[in-house]
Amino acid sequence: MQYTLRQLAYLVAVADHGSVTAAANALYTSQPGISSAIAQLEAQFGLQFFIRHHAKGVSLTPAGQSFVAAARNLLAHAEDLSQHASALSQSLQGNLELGCFTTIAPIFLPRLLAAMREDYPDISVRLHEGDTEQLQQALLSGQTELALLYDLDLAPSLYRQTLQTVLPYVLLPAAHPLAGQVAVSLQDLAPLPMVLLDLPHSREYFLSVFRLQGLEARVRHKTVNFELVRGLVAAGNGYALLNLRPQTPQSYAGDQLVCLPIVEEVPALNIVLAWPQELRLTRRAEAFVTLCERSISRLG
Amino acid sequence: MQYTLRQLAYLVAVADHGSVTAAANALYTSQPGISSAIAQLEAQFGLQFFIRHHAKGVSLTPAGQSFVAAARNLLAHAEDLSQHASALSQSLQGNLELGCFTTIAPIFLPRLLAAMREDYPDISVRLHEGDTEQLQQALLSGQTELALLYDLDLAPSLYRQTLQTVLPYVLLPAAHPLAGQVAVSLQDLAPLPMVLLDLPHSREYFLSVFRLQGLEARVRHKTVNFELVRGLVAAGNGYALLNLRPQTPQSYAGDQLVCLPIVEEVPALNIVLAWPQELRLTRRAEAFVTLCERSISRLG
């Protein structure tokens, strides 16, 4: 047998009241219950905690003194755990584990996190970047509570809240022959060399844009590095399809870029906030979801 | 309802094994038991600790991570309490609360405590000096576990272990007319002025020595201070009856004293080690009792 927290609470109450009966009254329970709890503790530890004075309550033995002090400490610790738990579910403080798709991160997160810090200064967001696969894995295993990513082949068990719908665009160097047009046709692009953003799911998505038109892209370069795609395009290594639009027309190298819409009708992508469907969100996570919803208008 | 330590242990085991079933096996209990313990904890705190993966166990949510860490901490603390308790009952270390009669203390304790430190260096004896009344009170209320005192009007609920039997003796200044005798008669003493050691019970005892002979002592001075009695006697203020014999024939003032036996048959006093009868001694207290028994021969 193992002792229970309740037994300890009874023990401490008896020590405080100097009487089993008084403790029972204070705890709104019966005297025999307290009595047997004490007896059990004493039996379990082979110690005598109280000296029984007939008709005059009980008093602590030296061993009892010492044990009660330790028991009090443990009970306080147990109380802490309850507090900790309520803080986890109730309070708007603590950690929020947030997953975010690599390329989405630099576009949206700076403002979102700033807004979070503004509205909920006591919530610290811990960021986990990764590709769709990794983010989904982290969500399902519970490493992160929320993830900001594309709605690309997500498990049906994930609930998705759409934040923004984005259409792919064509990225060209400013000096490109097609750069002067209002929009570019996939027909015109297909024969040209392409720079592919080579991330799981994204990869297939960009290629499918062509396939749906019965076309096939010619990939010259592949990279998982979004900014490298822009750099390669800017330097004349080909065109690229992308979804996200940094607000700068220059590559890191300083070359000029242009973004042009696609003439054909192409599948849009949803940027979503996702979490396991069966998981009840903490208040921290809810706060973030709400904040994202409110920020949608500003996100574009 | 309040959570229990067992529920926490189950929770932690599930977190460690990543599976309810595995935890049940490890703890030699049934899977439904674990399952419901988790469910109860989650319900109580309004939190979800695990994400259930069909046919693939469970994994911790962020809240679960945090809670399990805290739970582990509390369980470790609970384990500490058990350790603490066994240390209290089993180990020969820690505190021993010892009561000692004021006048007995300087005679016996120095050697006894030295022997204790020698044999049980990890037991620290905390000393409570006092008169019979105070010592008995401390024993019965549990403030001290043992007391070294005279067996004078002790409550029958105290168990007594006799360490030494002492006869009262007559204390005289070296220059006193009776000081040359081998023994002194109470008849000769009764008319002389007496210096009385005025402690509860001791007081009555010394006077009863005369009364039992049909005599009445003439008390000139009373004091609770043992050494003051010796000083007063040495300076010629009267004779005294005492039980304990310091091994020095001089008072603090440097005057010479002599101790003489009493001619008549007088009641002896027992120096005893006492403790509440119903109290099971700790191993520390037992160690002290044993050491006292062994030291009896040396005590004289």
Added chain:
DNA sequence: TCAACTGCATCGCTTTTTACGATGCAAGAA
């Protein structure tokens, strides 16, 4: 001295909780 009272322990009973095997169900693996 005696009767009334106090306060802890024990007993028997009821209620609640815990434990466990059986079963169901959903998703992964073959």
Added chain:
DNA sequence: TTCTTGCATCGTAAAAAGCGATGCAGTTGA
């Protein structure tokens, strides 16, 4: 598909907790 895995639920059995009644030893107060 079919089999397997693993958690949840259900019904029953065992254990524990709670409680009123009672006993008993010692205290209190007349």
